[in-house]
Amino acid sequence: MNNRDSLLRVNKGNSLDRGKNIRPNETFTQDDLKKESKKEKITKTEFVTYYANIRINNxxxxxxxxxxxxxxAKSQKGALELLINEYVNGMPxxxxxxxxxxxxxLEDRDVKLKANK
Incomplete structure (x- = not known):
């Protein structure tokens, strides 16, 4: 008998020990699936913030x-925000x-593009 024959031979007398029987913690029936589950409250993202760069000269x-x-302002970014706000407040x-x-x-577009990632 060669290796191939010994691998194909079935040992009918002893069954393999497969260890502890694994069972789920919770079970359900098809009737449970038909019931309406509580809908989770979906929170809508109002805004997203991410870094974007603009090129400016020296x-x-x-x-x-x-x-x-x-x-x-605390920073160059803060100074730019200050200037934008002042300019917008002075608009007709x-x-x-x-x-x-x-x-x-544009803010809504950012939310749609970035919030789902």
């Missing part, structure tokens, strides 16, 4: 840094509404 960078060094009402609509549209 003159603009120096202007932002100057505002920061004067203590008007109709132009500001257009800006806010565009801004909200």
């Amino acid at each position: 003159h603009i960078r120096n202007q932002l840094q100057s505002l920061s060094l004067m203590g008007l 009402e109709e132009l500001r509404r257009e800006y806010e609509l565009n801004y909200k549209t």
Whole structure:
């Protein structure tokens, strides 16, 4: 008898010990599946924040840094936010509404693109 024959031979007298019988902690029936389960509250993401870069020249960078060094903002980013807010607040009402609509549209797009990842 060769190795192949011994591998194919079935030992009918002894069954293999497969260890502890594994059972699920919870069971259910088909009737349980038909019942309406409590719907989980789905929270809607309102906004997302991620880093994006813009290219600026050294003159603009120096202007932002100057505002920061004067203590008007904590950083160049803060100085830029300050300038944008001041500019938007000085816009005529109709132009500001257009800006806010565009801004909200772009923010909603970011949520759709980034929140599901």
